[in-house]
Amino acid sequence: MDHFLYRDGALFAEDVPVADIAAEVGTPFYCYSTATLTRHFRLFDEALEGLDHLVCYAMKAASNQAILKTLAALGAGMDVVSGGEYARARAAGVPGERIVFSGVGKTREEMRAALEGGIRQFNVESEPEMLMLNEVALGLGRVAPITIRVNPDVDAKTHAKIATGKSENKFGVPIARAREVYAQAAALPGLQVVGIDVHIGSQLTDLAPFRAAYEKVADLTEALRADGHDIRRLDLGGGLGIPYTRSNESPPLPMDYGALIRQTLGHLGCEIEIEPGRLVVGNAGILVASVIYVKSGEGRDFLILDAAMNDLIRPAMYDAHHDIVTVAEPAPGAEQAPYDIVGQVCETGDTFARGRMMPPIAQGDLVAFRGAGAYGAVMASEYNTRPLVPEVLVAGDRFAVIRARPSFDEIINRDTIPEWL
Known part of the structure; x- marks a missing residue:
């Protein structure tokens, strides 16, 4: 469920007409709904009610500070994967004890910043990382709390580029070697083992892979406890998918995911951490664009938009589907026609949809990409010197620009010309 609905013939974001935002901000822009963010976060929190738990929002999905502050006020922790995300979380007022640091390539500088600023735990992904973190912690006179990410060799049955739990993926320590690696960690004085970490992928639409992974984690917990490790926290990652279409x-x-966690891991008495991102923010955001041209081609027609692959890369990168709707509600029974919906970038890959059925549409009309809140603005670039699009947050009948569109001068003035030129 989201809060982008037609009312009186127009698409609204909560109680704000999307066309009114477009008139003030210009297109393209991202728009997020506070009510949807709140509802989706609370669904996860309620799913684990009665268990000692923390829901850590996976910031990589969308990291604007206004989104972070909205979720932090609801009690969310944060899952970060870079020093920049850590700095964003702290700037948004999230205390260090609610920040989990994931990622395969943490640097010394990132480790140092997190240890000095406060951290709940590092999710360690390799033995070299473990050794480096131990050195950094000892150099600061600190002890770093860690989990070790295990790779359970479970096929998440998702897109190959976002699967993370198979043996050929770059993530984590093979689960068959976990006891050996935990023994190494226990011998390092700068580290304190607090638990186990696992994450098998993103946009999962079936609970079976989660069950397979969590059953392995349960067995590993018992084995590590038998080895003398104090396993009191289980970080289960994220990955639950969202419906990108309005079909079946x-x-x-x-709630079903929470029930699975209780069934597979509830008997262990561990604190549970989960790290949802996409499901919290995905359907809480839309990308709004204008039709520049309606172009007739050889055997096909095109809608050329002022949004492009640099603004929303998911279709080009993952062959991802987004429902695309007109901001003006179509008349009941309006006849539809197929269009290739494309952007302005000079690449054929800058195609959002092929043969997409659309109602009557004309130059200057507004369209909205649904389900664009996750991995949209946060993956955008300034390719072709196209400015990053604004982000807007709606709360009831109010809206605010939470990231402004830079001018061409601001973009160009970031360059530094060598003195010999």
């Missing part, structure tokens, strides 16, 4: 696609609900 229906990924599992957070």
Whole structure:
């Protein structure tokens, strides 16, 4: 469920007409709904009610500070994967004890910043990282709390580029070697083992891969405890998918996911951490664009938009589907026609949809990409010197620009010309 609905013939974001935002901000822009963010976060929190738990929002999905502050006020922790994300979380007022640091390539500088600024735990992904973190912690006179990410060799049955739990993926320590690696960690004086970490991928639409992974984690917990390790925290990652179409696609609900966690891991008495990102923010955001041209081609027609692949890269990168709707509600029974919906970038890959059925549409009309809140603005670039698009947050009948569109001068003035030129 989201809060982008037609009312009186127009698409609204909560109680704000999307066309009114477009008139003030210009297109393209991203728009997020506070009510949807709140509802989705609470679904996860309620799914784990009765268990000692922390829901850590996966910031990589969308990291604007206004989104972070909205979720932090609800009690969310943060899952960060870079020093920049850590700095963003702290700037948004998230205390260090609610920040989990994930990622395969943490640097000494990132480790140092997190240890000095406060951290809940590092999710360690390799033995070299473990050794480096031990050195950094000892150099600061600190002890770093860690989990070790295990790779359970479970096929998440998702897109190959976002699967992370198979043996050929770059993530984590093979689960068959976990006891050996935990023994090494226990011998390092700068580290304190607090738990186990696992994350098998993103946009999962079936609970079976989660069950397979969590059953392995349960067995590993018992084995590590038998080895003398104090396993008191289980970081289960994220990955629950969202419905990107309005058809019959229906990924599992957070409540079902919570029930699975209770069934597979509830008997262990561990604190549970989960790290949802996409499901919290995905359907809480839309990308709004204008039609520049309606172009007739050889055997096909095109809608050329002022949004492009640099603004929303998911279709080009993952062959991802986004429902695209007109901001003006179509008349009941309006005849539809197929269009290739494309952007302005000079690449054929800058195509959002092929043969997409659309109602009557004309130059200057507004369209909205649904399900664009996750991995949209945060993956955008200034390719072709196209400015990053604004981000807007709606709360009830109010809206605010939470990231402004830079001018061409601001973009160009970031360059530094060598003195010999």
